[in-house]
Amino acid sequence: MARMKFLCDSDRCIECNACVTACKNEHEVPWGINRRRVVTINDGKPGERSISMACMHCTDAPCAAVCPVSCFYTTADAIVLHDKDLCIGCGYCFYACPFGAPQYPKVGNFGGRGKMDKCTYCAGGPQQDNSAVEYVQYGANRIAEGKLPLCAEMCSTKALLAGDGDIIAGIYKERVQRRGYGSGAWGWRTAYKQDLTV
Amino acid sequence: MIRHLPAALLALTLSAGAVQAQAPTPSPGRGTVSAEEMEMQRMLQGGRIEGRVSIPDARAASLIQPQGREWREFHNRTLAWVGGVAVLGILGLLLAFFGVKGRIPIPGGASGRTMTRFSLLERANHWMVATCFIILGLTGLNLTFGRHLLLPLLGPEAFTAASLWGKVAHNYLAFPFTLGITVMLLLWAKDNLPERRDIDWLKLGGGFFGKGHPVAGRFNAGQKMVFWITVLGGGLVAASGYVLIFPFTVTDIAGMQLAHMVHGIIAVLMIAAMLAHIYIGSVGMEGAFDAMGSGQVDYNWAKEHHGLWVEEEVEKARQTVLPPGARAAGGD
Numbered sequence: 422m423a424r425m426k427f428l429c430d431s432d433r434c435i436e437c438n439a440c441v442t443a444c445k446n447e448h449e450v451p452w453g454i455n456r457r458r459v460v461t462i463n464d465g466k467p468g469e470r471s472i473s474m475a476c477m478h479c480t481d482a483p484c485a486a487v488c489p490v491s492c493f494y495t496t497a498d499a500i501v502l503h504d505k506d507l508c509i510g511c512g513y514c515f516y517a518c519p520f521g522a523p524q525y526p527k528v529g530n531f532g533g534r535g536k537m538d539k540c541t542y543c544a545g546g547p548q549q550d551n552s553a554v555e556y557v558q559y560g561a562n563r564i565a566e567g568k569l570p571l572c573a574e575m576c577s578t579k580a581l582l583a584g585d586g587d588i589i590a591g592i593y594k595e596r597v598q599r600r601g602y603g604s605g606a607w608g609w610r611t612a613y614k615q616d617l618t619v
Numbered sequence: 620m621i622r623h624l625p626a627a628l629l630a631l632t633l634s635a636g637a638v639q640a641q642a643p644t645p646s647p648g649r650g651t652v653s654a655e656e657m658e659m660q661r662m663l664q665g666g667r668i669e670g671r672v673s674i675p676d677a678r679a680a681s682l683i684q685p686q687g688r689e690w691r692e693f694h695n696r697t698l699a700w701v702g703g704v705a706v707l708g709i710l711g712l713l714l715a716f717f718g719v720k721g722r723i724p725i726p727g728g729a730s731g732r733t734m735t736r737f738s739l740l741e742r743a744n745h746w747m748v749a750t751c752f753i754i755l756g757l758t759g760l761n762l763t764f765g766r767h768l769l770l771p772l773l774g775p776e777a778f779t780a781a782s783l784w785g786k787v788a789h790n791y792l793a794f795p796f797t798l799g800i801t802v803m804l805l806l807w808a809k810d811n812l813p814e815r816r817d818i819d820w821l822k823l824g825g826g827f828f829g830k831g832h833p834v835a836g837r838f839n840a841g842q843k844m845v846f847w848i849t850v851l852g853g854g855l856v857a858a859s860g861y862v863l864i865f866p867f868t869v870t871d872i873a874g875m876q877l878a879h880m881v882h883g884i885i886a887v888l889m890i891a892a893m894l895a896h897i898y899i900g901s902v903g904m905e906g907a908f909d910a911m912g913s914g915q916v917d918y919n920w921a922k923e924h925h926g927l928w929v930e931e932e933v934e935k936a937r938q939t940v941l942p943p944g945a946r947a948a949g950g951d
Contacts, residue, residue: 431654438673455674460682462670472670474682483691489762490779491770507779509786511762512866516876517691519683531790531864605654611683616655 423585425498425542426613427573428593428606429473433580436461436471440572440581444475447543447571448560454524456540457572470604473572473581476501476522476540477612484514484523498564500542505558510534519611542583543570590617661685667873681872690876694883699763702887706760709891713898720827723904725920733915734932741806742914748799748849751792756890758785763883793860800853803846810837811846826924837928845896852889856882 436459444450444457457475478501485493485501492507493514512534514523525534545562548555555562563571573583582589590606594617597603606617661668661683668682737745761769761782770778817840819833825841826832833839838846862869862878870878900907906920921929 436673441674453676455676455679458672458674458676458679460670460672460680462668462682464671472682483687487691487694489766490782491766491775492779504775507775509779509783511786513694513762516872516879517687517694519685519687521678521681521684521872534866605656607654608658608683610655610658611685611688 422497423499424587425478425500425584426586426589426609427475427477427542427570428582428589428609428617430580430582430593430596431470431472431604431607432600432602433578434459434471434473435578435580437577439575439577440473443571443575444540447563448541449556450538450560451526454526454538456522456524456538472607473576474520474522474608475572476518476542477520477608478540478542479519479612480614483517483519487513487517489513494547496544498542498544500544500564502541502544502546502559503537503539504547505536505538506547508536510536512537514539520608540570543568586613593617658683658685678867678872684872686873686876690879693880694763698880698883698887701884702760702763702890705887705891706894709894713895713903717898717903722902723827725906725917726832726923727919729906729917730919732918733909734918734921734929735914736910736916736921737914739914742911744799744802744806745911747795748803748853751796751799752853752893754788755792755796756886756893758789759883759886760890761785790864793857793864796853797857800850800857804850807838807846808850811843813840813843817843832923834926835924835928836931837925839924841899845892848889848892852885852892856885856889859885 438459441455441457441459445455448456450456457473459471459473461469461471463469478499480499482493482495482501484503485491485495488503489511490507490509492505493501493503495501510525510527510533512523512525514537515521515525522539524538525536526538527533527535541559541562543561543563545551545555545565546559548558550565551562561571563569568574570583573581582592593603593606609615609617657668660666667684667686669680670682672680762785765778765782769781773781814836816834816836820835820840823833825839859878859882863875863882866875900911906917909920910916918929
């Protein structure tokens with residue numbers, strides 16, 4: 422089985438937000454929820470770069486570790502998913518997540534956040550694959566159809582890579598060797614305790 | 620061999636130059652922001668990697684917050700250990716104390732005569748706070764320990780249902796709890812101010828351990844401690860709780876994590892303290908429960924534990940009962 426990861430090549434990302442839009446459209450994500458976002462650091466300064474960030478599907482995921490009701494599980498492809506029928510909307514995963522991935526459908530006062538929503542790596546949830554129930558709760562299940570996440574597929578500059586960690590790391594390393602620079606894989610140290618120095 | 624060296628060196632320099640020419644020269648500033656470096660630096664400094672986002676959610680601008688790891692460590696390790704040791708430890712101590720000392724009797728037995736210790740308002744308020752506290756405490760402990768203790772027993776669906784209702788109860792009971800501790804502060808603060816004799820009371824172990832019972836006013840040093848733990852601890856737990864109940868309205872992610880840490884640690888310590896309070900007010904001491912039950916305590920109990928208060932009350936009663944010029948019955 423593959424070990425699925427995301428890798429954003431920030432030297433290629435042009436902050437077009439197509440990944441964000443593709444994600445919202447594919448899964449019909451409600452208003453106010455962003456499973457993926459593009460963050461620009463050093464905006465307007467030398468060394469400015471944009472990074473597309475979503476759930477990184479961490480090894481030893483912090484969200485799963487702190488969840489009071491144990492609603493998270495990891496698939497055979499190392500994708501971190503959760504069961505919305507078990508989630509109580511306590512918000513703990515958001516406090517623990519290094520990447521701000523968990524999202525909540527409600528404003529959140531009086532503790533009523535609603536069921537947590539996050540990037541599923543286009544792999545749906547615990548419901549029957551590609552069923553209507555699964556779509557309403559988690560969005561499309563492209564993985565079950567043998568496809569990769571749409572955000573990466575749609576990326577016009579191929580900055581965002583999704584797939585088996587070794588393969589996408591290989592592609593990235595080759596790029597860095599070819600062009601002679603690369604700022605590294607954002608979040609990999611935090612998510613997978615792994616550096617991508619070439 | 621040596622003659623060939625300059626030629627070899629020249630070839631090497633040329634080939635290196637060729638490689639240099641092939642690879643584009645890094646533009647200034649391009650390679651300066653290394654992801655690994657930045658993540659490492661931030662982790663060491665305890666800071667966040669922040670940027671700008673084009674979506675309205677300002678929280679999304681935080682790219683990586685390594686402090687999540689510390690919060691996880693707190694929630695899963697520190698809080699679980701401190702809470703577990705405090706709650707189980709105090710239960711063990713109380714059990715051992717009960718085994719050694721048994722129930723503390725009223726010296727000389729019940730006199731049959733009673734006096735009013737707490738008014739209806741005081742008792743009603745106490746029980747409102749107590750009920751809220753027990754539910755808040757249990758539902759709070761559930762968030763840390765339920766997953767390990769209750770989930771295997773109830774199964775995922777039932778446990779989620781219980782936790783969800785628990786969360787709702789926890790959030791809404793915060794309001795009567797806060798009201799109650801405010802009323803407690805107004806009713807009892809003046810009788811709970813620390814005095815010199817509290818030190819003597821503590822030195823004598825409150826009469827629990829040594830011989831002879833130290834004197835006390837309306838509240839002894841132990842009760843004063845319970846009072847201030849409730850009011851100050853409860854106040855801090857309530858304040859941090861309101862930060863948590865309105866997420867991100869007054870603070871950012873770091874503030875939310877801090878609010879949770881303050882809330883959790885003080886809450887488990889308060890639970891431990893209140894277990895001791897519940898013990899001494901129920902099975903631990905004969906006659907103690909009546910104070911908050913009927914509000915009427917036995918005269919002998921009151922004389923033993925709150926002698927100065929009894930004197931004051933008796934004095935007050937004399938003044939109110941006897942109008943000026945009145946004479947005792949059979950006095951003439």
